[in-house]
Amino acid sequence: MQNTTSPQTLATQPSVNQLSAPLVKRLIEQADTLHVGVSKHVSGCTIVDAGIQFPGCAEAGRLIAEICMGGLGVVSLQADDRFVDWHDAIAVTSTQPVFACLASQYAGWALSHEKFFSLGSGPARALAQREDLFKELEYADSGTSTCIVLETDKVPPVEVIEKILRDTKMSPEQLTIILTPTTSIAGVVQIVGRVLEVALHKAHTLHFPLENIVSGTGLAVLPPVANDFMTGMGRTNDAILFGGFVSLQVKGDDAAAAK
Structure with missing residues (x-):
């Protein structure tokens, strides 16, 4: 297959922070409809509760999944007849699956203090650059606001x-933190997303040339919400591993694609 696509330079790379900003704004503006809570933290940042004190909903989880992808993905809820129950x-x-998934959605930023621990995902990762992965991707971002999604019930x-503010070099007013417990419907949707x-x-992991991945689609069944974290993680992981299907469009020769 012939490659007719020019490589993207830093100046032409999409900004996951700028593209996701309208989605974050929509989530906040439609908080009542989406059954999420929005509050100002004592630090000055915005906290979106999508499953702790507020129930959230599947649509909130869908929108949060698109935020996690830095505005570079389209997520939809649909019927699926592959399973009986x-x-x-x-x-x-x-x-733009490489940037959407690895530069934004991947939960690769470990955040902890005393008994608190959560893996951060979303566009804030591309500002913080705390992971070696960004050197491999040769991707860095900028923006006037940012968002991080934490799978936590606290x-x-x-x-x-x-730490988030320091590493992203943002002021509190520029930061939105979205909380999605695994035991919430929004949490389930954004994880399986x-x-x-x-x-x-x-x-x-297989060292397939990421620059050869052109686009991708995925489908996974949504499991029921669990009452505890471990069961919830098991169900969502199984939904992806055993109830998921992915198709990647790649460029290159057949030998490379066979990997």
């Missing part, structure tokens, strides 16, 4: 928020 599914597509302590990201991570 479960008929809800989430579909994901992106024409508001992070001030020390964690200060990583079905395409799991495939990209696998391709990266």
